[in-house]
Amino acid sequence: MHLKFLSRNWLLFFMMNCGHLENGRYGMEAVSPASALRAGDAFLKQLHNTVVSPCVLHGVEGYRVVPFVDKPNRNHYDSRGGSAVKYLIMHYTVCDFWHTMHLFTEDKDSNRVSAHFVITQEEAAAVAIGREAVPAGRLIQLVPDEQRAWHAGVSNWKNDVNLNPCSLGIEHVNQGGELDSKHFYPFNKDQIHTSGKISHNIVNQYTIDPVHVLGHSDIAPGRKSDPGPLFPWGALYHNHQVGAWLDTEEIGNPDMIKKKYGLRGFPCPTKSDRGALLSMLNSYGYYxxxxxxxGHLDAKIIAAYKSHFSANQRPDLCDAVIRENDMYWAWALNVKYKQ
Known part of the structure; x- marks a missing residue:
C-alpha cells in the first residue's frame, strides 16, 4: 500500500490491533505491546517510537515495521519506478541491532539509508539501561518488497548501474570488518539459517539468477567490504540452494567441470595471470x-571476488595476490553459469 493512501485514522486503528501509545520521554510513543509479540521477542517492545506487526515474510515468521504516517521521513524508501526485482544483495551492518534500527528509521530528509530486511545476531542484555537481550535469527522488514530501499548506493553489475531500483537488500547485524585489516566477525548459525530460508523463497519468487545473488562488495568493490569473507556463501548454496557456488566434486576438478557443463568460453588456466583473471571476472559480472x-580499482575487484568465492572463510587470503585457486574458481564459475 502506498503511503499517500494511509491516514492517521488507519494508523490509530492499526495500533489498536498491533500496537499502542505509551507515555515516554519524548511524549506519546508508539510501541509494540508484548501481547503482539511472539515468545522470546519482548526486546522488540523496546524499539523507540516504532511499532512492529507479526507477519510471515516469504514463508518465514517475522515482523513488519508499521509505516510512519505522521513522520514520512522515517520511511526510508520510495518507488522502484517500474523496475523488476532481479538482484538479491547481502550486507552486514557494522553496528548492533538498536543502532541499525535507528539508522534505518531516522527522522531526516537527506542521506537516508535502509534495507528491505534486517536479521538479528545474538546480543546480550544491557542491564544498566534496562535493555533486553536480542536473540539471533529474528527477521524484520523495514521496506516493502515493492518499494526501493537505499542499500546499494553507487553500484554496478554487468550492464546494470545503481542497483537500488532492481534489488532487494538483506542486512545481517554484525560488527563487520575491513579487508585491509583481515579481521572480521563470524555470523551466528541461527542468523544464517533465517537468511537462507528467506533468500531461498525470494530467489524462487522473483526468479533471481544465481549470479545475481551478490554481496555489497561485489557491486561496489573498493567502496564497500560487506558482507565480508566470513559470510558463508557455501552454506547458503548447499543448504538453501541460494546463489552461485561450486559443488564439492567441482572444486579443483577441471575434468568434472568440463564433463558436466562442456567446454565453453575461457580455457582452464594453468598459471596465475592477472590480466586473464580480470577478464574472467569482467565476463562473470564484475564491473x-x-x-x-x-586499473586503480583492479586490486579491489580481485579482493571482493576472493572474499565471496576463492578465499571465502580465509580473510588472510583476501588480498591482491593471485593464486592458482583464484584462477580456477573464476574459470569454473564462468563455465558453470555460462557467462
Whole structure:
C-alpha cells in the first residue's frame, strides 16, 4: 500500500490491533505491546517510537515495521519506478541491532539509508539501561518488497548501474570488518539459517539468477567490504540452494567441470595471470570502469571476488595476490553459469 493512501485514522486503528501509545520521554510513543509479540521477542517492545506487526515474510515468521504516517521521513524508501526485482544483495551492518534500527528509521530528509530486511545476531542484555537481550535469527522488514530501499548506493553489475531500483537488500547485524585489516566477525548459525530460508523463497519468487545473488562488495568493490569473507556463501548454496557456488566434486576438478557443463568460453588456466583473471571476472559480472585506464580499482575487484568465492572463510587470503585457486574458481564459475 502506498503511503499517500494511509491516514492517521488507519494508523490509530492499526495500533489498536498491533500496537499502542505509551507515555515516554519524548511524549506519546508508539510501541509494540508484548501481547503482539511472539515468545522470546519482548526486546522488540523496546524499539523507540516504532511499532512492529507479526507477519510471515516469504514463508518465514517475522515482523513488519508499521509505516510512519505522521513522520514520512522515517520511511526510508520510495518507488522502484517500474523496475523488476532481479538482484538479491547481502550486507552486514557494522553496528548492533538498536543502532541499525535507528539508522534505518531516522527522522531526516537527506542521506537516508535502509534495507528491505534486517536479521538479528545474538546480543546480550544491557542491564544498566534496562535493555533486553536480542536473540539471533529474528527477521524484520523495514521496506516493502515493492518499494526501493537505499542499500546499494553507487553500484554496478554487468550492464546494470545503481542497483537500488532492481534489488532487494538483506542486512545481517554484525560488527563487520575491513579487508585491509583481515579481521572480521563470524555470523551466528541461527542468523544464517533465517537468511537462507528467506533468500531461498525470494530467489524462487522473483526468479533471481544465481549470479545475481551478490554481496555489497561485489557491486561496489573498493567502496564497500560487506558482507565480508566470513559470510558463508557455501552454506547458503548447499543448504538453501541460494546463489552461485561450486559443488564439492567441482572444486579443483577441471575434468568434472568440463564433463558436466562442456567446454565453453575461457580455457582452464594453468598459471596465475592477472590480466586473464580480470577478464574472467569482467565476463562473470564484475564491473571495470573503462575510464580507469591505470586499473586503480583492479586490486579491489580481485579482493571482493576472493572474499565471496576463492578465499571465502580465509580473510588472510583476501588480498591482491593471485593464486592458482583464484584462477580456477573464476574459470569454473564462468563455465558453470555460462557467462
Amino acid at each position: 571495470r570502469d573503462k575510464k580507469d585506464k591505470e
